[in-house]
Every structure is written in structure tokens, then in C-alpha cells.
Amino acid sequence: KAGVTQTPRYLIKTRGQQVTLSCSPISGHRSVSWYQQTPGQGLQFLFEYFSETQRNKGNFPGRFSGRQFSNSRSEMNVSTLELGDSALYLCASSLDRAPETQYFGPGTRLLVL
Amino acid sequence: AQSVTQLGSHVSVSEGALVLLRCNYSSSVPPYLFWYVQYPNQGLQLLLKYTTGATLVKGINGFEAEFKKSETSFHLTKPSAHMSDAAEYFCAVLGERGYQKVTFGTGTKLQVIP
Numbered sequence: 313k314a315g316v317t318q319t320p321r322y323l324i325k326t327r328g329q330q331v332t333l334s335c336s337p338i339s340g341h342r343s344v345s346w347y348q349q350t351p352g353q354g355l356q357f358l359f360e361y362f363s364e365t366q367r368n369k370g371n372f373p374g375r376f377s378g379r380q381f382s383n384s385r386s387e388m389n390v391s392t393l394e395l396g397d398s399a400l401y402l403c404a405s406s407l408d409r410a411p412e413t414q415y416f417g418p419g420t421r422l423l424v425l
Numbered sequence: 426a427q428s429v430t431q432l433g434s435h436v437s438v439s440e441g442a443l444v445l446l447r448c449n450y451s452s453s454v455p456p457y458l459f460w461y462v463q464y465p466n467q468g469l470q471l472l473l474k475y476t477t478g479a480t481l482v483k484g485i486n487g488f489e490a491e492f493k494k495s496e497t498s499f500h501l502t503k504p505s506a507h508m509s510d511a512a513e514y515f516c517a518v519l520g521e522r523g524y525q526k527v528t529f530g531t532g533t534k535l536q537v538i539p
Contacts, residue, residue, distance in 0.1 A: 316468070345527075355515065355529035368526045402468055411457040411476045411519065414527070416468035 313338060316405050316417035324423045330391040333420045337384050337405030343367075344386040345414060346378060349400040358401075361386055362409070390422075398424045427452045427520035431530035439538050444488075444503040446533050448516030451497065457519040458499040459527065460490055464512045472514075475499065486510070511537045 317336045325331050337344050346358040357370040361380035378388040384405070390397055400421050404414035432447040450456055457476050461469040473484025480492040490501045499516060516530040 347529075354531045357526050357528070360526060370526070404469075411474060413471050413474065416461075416470070418466070418468045 316403055316415050318401075318403050318417040318420050320420060321418065322421050322423075324425065325393050326425050327393055327395060329393050330389060331393060331422060332387055332389045333401055333403075333422075335386045335388075335403030335405075335417060337386070337403075338415055341405035341407055341415075342384055343406045343408055343412070343414075344380055344384060345404045345406075346386070346388050347402040347404065348372075349402060349419070350398070355402070358388065367409075393424045395424050398422060427456065427518045427528045429516050429518050429528055429530035431516050431533050433533055434531065435534045435536065437536040437538055438506045440508060441505050444501070444506045444510065444535065446501040446514050446516075446535065448490075448499045448501065448530060449497050450499060450516070450518045452518055452520035454520050458490075458492060459517040459519070460484065460488070460499075460501050461515045461517060461529075462512045463515065463532075469515065472501070506535075506537045508537050508539060511535055 319334045343362045345360040349355045359369045360367045364380045375391045380386045400419045402419045403417045406412040406414045428451045430449045459474045460472040463469050472488050473482045475482045475492045483489045488503045513532045513534045515532050517527045519527050
């Protein structure tokens with residue numbers, strides 16, 4: 313079974329631009345969660361989607377948004393990029409709610425200049 | 426509310442020595458607890474998890490962890506370190522039922538000295 317895939321793997325943007333990241337979960341998984349990883353703040357939960365509905369949200373500004381499609385693929389969007397948005401963005405999928413194991417993708421590394 | 430504290434951002438052990446990575450948690454409800462490993466330029470991989478039942482949990486690659494409610498701890502151990510264990514390890518807690526809103530610790534980088 314294919315693992316969680318994330319595209320693109322690397323991205324360079326400038327301040328003020330917007331970016332869309334994509335995540336394809338493991339086949340059959342309906343829950344997709346997004347995390348931001350930075351050296352200063354560590355791993356922080358962004359949001360979780362299940363069956364196209366946002367089920368939970370972390371403490372991030374409204375510039376961070378996401379969605380999930382009927383095939384469980386998910387996208388997250390960051391608008392008006394700031395330098396502090398530079399991070400590794402990780403997507404994780406699971407069959408359902410916790411404590412189902414989350415399987416992580418390799419991440420998208422975003423650099424904002 | 427839930428939180429995780431990992432003691433020691435860097436730990437060095439000799440090859441063949443005991444690995445002990447410390448994790449303390451806080452949760453207002455009985456927690457689910459996890460240990461993940463992250464190799465450079467990769468995502469996280471689940472080592473083991475505690476949900477209910479037996480407090481000693483065995484995971485992959487010879488790792489195990491013991492849930493101690495009285496100490497609010499979930500320390501990760503491995504009897505004999507291998508060079509391939511060099512990576513960053515994250516302890517995580519889930520205290521809210523029904524969601525995947527996991528709170529991670531700040532991570533511990535494990536160095537294995539030959």
C-alpha cells in the first residue's frame with residue numbers, strides 16, 4: 313500500500329504570496345491532519361479533516377486554511393505569507409479518529425523569502 | 426488541556442548502551458501516549474503507543490515504554506543502542522477524545538557514539 317504523499321516536497325515563496333500544499337492519504341484513510349514543524353516552535357497541530365469536514369483546528373491565524381476532497385485528498389493554503397511561515401509542513405492520515413495510528417508523509421519544506 | 430515535556434534536547438549514548446529518553450505529560454483526561462521517530466528529511470514514524478491496558482508497551486526496533494500514571498511519565502527505553510537509532514524522538518499526548526489533535530514534545534535528538 314502506498315504511503316502518504318505530499319507535493320511539492322520543496323517550495324520557495326516570497327512574503328505576501330500565497331501557497332497551496334497537497335496531501336494524498338493512504339488509501340482508505342478518511343482522517344487527514346496537518347502539522348507545522350519549526351526549530352523554534354516544534355511540531356504544532358494545524359487542523360484535522362474527516363470526510364470533507366474540519367473536525368478540529370489548532371491555534372493558527374485565519375491565513376491558514378485547508379480543505380478535504382471526496383477522495384480524502386487534502387490541501388492546505390497559506391495566504392499572505394510571512395517569513396515566520398517558513399517550516400516543514402507535515403500531513404498525517406489515519407483510518408479514523410484517535411487512537412488510530414497516524415501515518416505521516418515526508419513533508420513539504422516551505423521557505424519564505 | 427494537555428502538554429508534554431521531554432527532558433533533554435540532546436542525548437548521547439555509546440553503541441550497545443541503554444537508551445533512555447524521558448517524557449512527562451499533563452492531561453485532564455486519561456491520555457493516549459505516543460513515541461515517534463524522525464530521521465533527517467523524513468516525516469514521523471510511530472514507534473509505539475499506549476491507549477489502555479498493559480502499561481508496558483513494546484514497539485518497533487526494540488523500543489519499549491512504560492506508562493506510569495502516578496509519575497505522569499512515559500519514558501522510552503531500548504536495552505542496546507544501534508548506530509541506526511540516531512534520530513530525533515518525539516513524545517506526544519492526546520487527551521481529547523474523538524480527534525487527532527496530538528500535542529508533541531519538543532523532541533530529543535539521540536546521538537549514538539561508536
